[in-house]
Amino acid sequence: MAKVCAGILATGSYLPRDVISNEELARRVGATAEWIERKTQIRTRRYAAPDEAASDLAVRAAERALAQAGLTADRIDCIIVSTSTGDSPLPPTSNLVQRGLKAYNAACLDLNVVCSGFVYGLALARGLISSYPGSHVLVVAAEVYSRILDFGDRRTAVLFGDGAGAAIVGPVPSPYGFVEFDLSSHGEGRNMVRVEGGGSRKPASHRTVDAGEHYFRMDGRLVRDFVMKEVPPTLERLARRAGIPFDRIDHFLPHQGNGALLHALVEEAGLTHVMTHRTVEKYGNVGSASIPVTLDEASRAGLLKDGDLMMVSGFGGGLSLGSCLLRWAAPR
Numbered sequence: 001m002a003k004v005c006a007g008i009l010a011t012g013s014y015l016p017r018d019v020i021s022n023e024e025l026a027r028r029v030g031a032t033a034e035w036i037e038r039k040t041q042i043r044t045r046r047y048a049a050p051d052e053a054a055s056d057l058a059v060r061a062a063e064r065a066l067a068q069a070g071l072t073a074d075r076i077d078c079i080i081v082s083t084s085t086g087d088s089p090l091p092p093t094s095n096l097v098q099r100g101l102k103a104y105n106a107a108c109l110d111l112n113v114v115c116s117g118f119v120y121g122l123a124l125a126r127g128l129i130s131s132y133p134g135s136h137v138l139v140v141a142a143e144v145y146s147r148i149l150d151f152g153d154r155r156t157a158v159l160f161g162d163g164a165g166a167a168i169v170g171p172v173p174s175p176y177g178f179v180e181f182d183l184s185s186h187g188e189g190r191n192m193v194r195v196e197g198g199g200s201r202k203p204a205s206h207r208t209v210d211a212g213e214h215y216f217r218m219d220g221r222l223v224r225d226f227v228m229k230e231v232p233p234t235l236e237r238l239a240r241r242a243g244i245p246f247d248r249i250d251h252f253l254p255h256q257g258n259g260a261l262l263h264a265l266v267e268e269a270g271l272t273h274v275m276t277h278r279t280v281e282k283y284g285n286v287g288s289a290s291i292p293v294t295l296d297e298a299s300r301a302g303l304l305k306d307g308d309l310m311m312v313s314g315f316g317g318g319l320s321l322g323s324c325l326l327r328w329a330a331p332r
Contacts, residue, residue: 007177012064013296029154041259045161045284057164058142059100073103077135082117115316117288125169143287150215161284165292176329180242193317256280256290306330
């Protein structure tokens with residue numbers, strides 16, 4: 001009997017209807033559309049409707065993944081929701097997703113590793129399936145950054161959009177599925193990406209609101225330097241531990257932080273020979289949802305062939321890094 005491993009059985013995504021062009025955004029941030037595209041390579045992004053929260057986007061993405069997998073919601077044993085923009089501090093957004101799906105057999109938990117969160121969720125899902133063979137884990141990443149952007153900070157506000165992506169993780173026959181993970185955290189860079197107000201250190205008050213401490217803040221230059229320094233060696237280490245040379249990798253799927261950054265990262269990491277998947281031009285930076293949204297588009301476009309090797313890399317606030325190698329099992 002073939003060895004059973006954990007892998008991705010199906011994917012789904014949901015992007016809000018409201019398309020925000022560079023021309024529209026330029027008027028809000030005091031820039032030009034040309035400047036935005038030149039700096040970021042982003043042309044459009046999506047913003048959630050006023051009545052949409054992170055859980056609503058997550059449910060829509062999850063429904064599409066379940067439909068592709070041919071599973072009903074009662075077959076899900078665990079729901080992991082990656083988000084840094086949850087519906088509220090309490091209850092967990094994952095419980096709201098459970099209710100929306102009616103997946104009442106599932107244990108639920110939230111995960112906040114910012115832009116690396118989806119990869120961390122996949123790693124947790126693999127561990128759960130190893131402990132409970134035959135189980136199914138729904139990993140969803142959903143972000144609504146448009147609610148915490150400061151449109152007076154044009155270098156940050158032009159980068160982000162809203163959306164959700166999902167994957168059903170379950171048993172797959174060897175040699176498919178997850179090959180290796182590499183997770184790391186760098187707390188010394190905690191202030192490079194932050195929302196200072198609204199937690200236990202700075203509870204919401206008139207003062208925190210007046211000071212703009214509930215807005216998303218990022219030092220883009222320092223984050224770029226971190227990514228360029230830390231991500232390429234992480235990918236080399238991942239491939240070495242897996243015993244897979246770079247020339248055997250078929251796909252690279254990085255976090256969609258910034259189009260210009262992605263181009264430089266591919267060059268620095270020595271991955272110019274593989275197919276790099278990008279959605280940043282259409283959707284901008286969707287935080288932890290960037291990777292599953294891009295994965296779903298690539299899968300549904302038929303760009304991923306059965307048995308292909310894919311390297312996935314998330315990086316962002318924390319600071320955190322999360323990468324994995326997987327052998328793709330085409331949805332059946």
